[in-house]
Amino acid sequence: MFLQVSQLSVRYAGLSHAAVDGVSLGLRAGDIGVLIGPSGCGKTTLLRAVAGLERASGGSIQLDGETVSQERFHMPAEQRRIGMVFQDYALFPHLDVGRNIAFGIHRLPHAERDARVAEVLALVGLAGMQSRFPHELSGGQQQRVALARALAPRPRLLLLDEPFSNLDVDLRERLAHEVRGILKAAGATALFVTHDQLEAFAIGDVIGVMHEGHLHQWEDAYALYHRPATRFVAEFIGHGVFAPAQIHLDGEYGVTVQTPLGVLRDVEECPLPTAYEAGLCDVLLRADDIVHDDNAPVKAQIVRKAFRGSEFLYTLRLASGEVLMTHVPSHHNHAVGEWIGIRAEVDHVVTFERGAGASAPPAPGVARAPSF
Structure with a gap:
């Protein structure tokens, strides 16, 4: 060097x-x-x-x-x-x-x-x-x-x-x-x-x-x-939040992750449930993991919006109280207080021990969830 x-x-x-x-x-x-x-x-x-x-x-x-x-x-x-x-x-x-x-x-x-x-x-x-x-x-x-x-x-x-x-x-x-x-x-x-x-x-x-x-x-x-x-790196870099989650082994899909947005299936580099007690953890959900979809069953209320030219950065709150963020093309100009449909599209699952401190490392992931 x-x-x-x-x-x-x-x-x-x-x-x-x-x-x-x-x-x-x-x-x-x-x-x-x-x-x-x-x-x-x-x-x-x-x-x-x-x-x-x-x-x-x-x-x-x-x-x-x-x-x-x-x-x-x-x-x-x-x-x-x-x-x-x-x-x-x-x-x-x-x-x-x-x-x-x-x-x-x-x-x-x-x-x-x-x-x-x-x-x-x-x-x-x-x-x-x-x-x-x-x-x-x-x-x-x-x-x-x-x-x-x-x-x-x-x-x-x-x-x-x-x-x-x-x-x-x-x-x-x-x-x-x-x-x-x-x-x-x-x-x-x-x-x-x-x-x-x-x-x-x-x-x-x-x-x-x-x-x-x-x-x-x-x-x-x-x-x-x-x-x-x-x-700390997960929180500091990019726009995202942590949401409570639980990792399961599923006979059809292998490892799945239960989140406030529903179940994440067919995920890569996800830890096994044994990485955490009872599989309970916090999952990182970045703004680009959350997709605006009017037909999605999960709805969230817009609590803040920031105009970025080609897109809005919306801060959202679910009915259960969890706060999320999402990037939405700017022609979807929704008002603060409006409810919109959202779904998760997560390619990289990053999880941490529930309530862990800033220096805590994520659990190691497996290349692909095993199928049974």
Whole structure:
């Protein structure tokens, strides 16, 4: 691994718990890793420890085979050859774009420095804008200048701390795709921090979900969504809720799952009933597992609706009191308080012990329920 973090911990004086607690992750050369989680989960502290801006209290960090942090050793940030892009861009307002980018490569000969500035400006799609000043640029352009400045010294690793948080929502996701293309074109290895899932999915090759200083899972977006490692990951990624369920063995269908929406049959990767006492568990039902169907026997009341352009995200309540969510095409414009028919179409059954805590893992599933 190009970046190897092993059992890393960071503690602050006066706090009873570690800001980062025993985190291990690996990032291959040329890959983009993303750390995501709620405010205060430790993701920015972890990023700062990798940068050398925070001293680790335990564990180790290796970069390109070189140890930069371990017990009783802390390589200063300026010696790690790491580039950083911050939330506020940190551009010098009195310097034009060319001199902003050249700031970190001022020791290069003049001609070589100018050539590198032109090269990275072209890379970020701002060719010929050396003479502009930051206040003459849009927010997205300023962010690209900050990225170009970080790339100019050819860092071994690029760290980005919520770089799009000051931009509007539509621009953030689009810029995330563009920045991914820029980083890939540059062959850069990068670690990115965000609280926005769409940004994480748009830019990351591998994504880490953090909670209370712990890294719960470090995998690609598909695995996080369909095979969450803990109950917290299942709740945090995507839109979904947990509903009470009971797993049964059925002579005709093999394993079935009784839910408030009826019985799920012919399910894949479902645990056997013996995984839980009496087969009782909580099943994860995501918004895309619930289908609007006027002819379905199960009805639910719309308690909240959010317009997403091509679709609504409806929050629903069953007559029994359970709350669910569903994505519905936006031409189905139902009113809050209206009752609609719904049914479950679940491809990946993810279950947890009834009422388990955030760190609880799901029960292992079998490839396909056995038939008898």
